[in-house]
Amino acid sequence: MAGFEVYELTAAVLILGGALLVLLSAVSMLRAKDALQMMNVFSPAAGMGLPLVVIGIFVHLTGRDGFEWWTLMMAAVTICALVIVSSLASNTLARAVYQSGAPLDPATHPQDLADAGSGRQESAESTESTESTESTESGERTGRAASDD
Template sequence: MAVYEILASVLILGGALLVLLSSVAMVRSRDALQMMNVFSPATGMGLPLVVVGVWVHLTGRDGFDWWVLAVSLVTIVSLVIVSSLASNTLARAVYHSGAPVDPRTDPQDLARPPGE
């Protein structure tokens, strides 16, 4: 087994492990806002690790290619931007929908009027 295959495997398995652990934590969360919060490691680090692992594998197998690098970088940037915007939008929608929030969640910044 080549070095690039080992590195790619470690990156992909590490990313998949982050996604799995985030999913388990999401199921164990007490409310919808916490579910949104615990899934951020998967979207912010897990999925980009998988993309980097795929890039390492393709580069090791086929040689360096600017197009594969560009697609990988665009994918990573897109994942980070879209996951950030989607998480923020969904969290605000959950909060404004009136879904119950665990009383142990502190601070309740969204519940306080501005200036308090």
């Protein structure tokens, strides 16, 4: 470690860690069974891997050239853009995959939230139908009682 400065080691660890996350995400994408699973395993690369690489580059440049506001601002804007664009792109691509009717792995449950919501709607509908049935039955009883008199 004679020739390494602390900032170089820190930058190397950050950059290699980010690159490792990107590599693991790429390998996971190859193993995914459908497009929605591919979108899901892409998240660590875009959300953590690439920002770690940017932070590592910022640490390296700061250690080599000294602190500059311009470098900090570029790194912050780049990280914000990566997070925002990757989340929007992932959401848009996942919706497009789902709406296209692409085949899904049977283990993929894209409607977990919709199923939970429809369960509430079904229970509300069944409650309404039970109430209407009860009111109809009570009305028939009242009508029968009036006709019997």
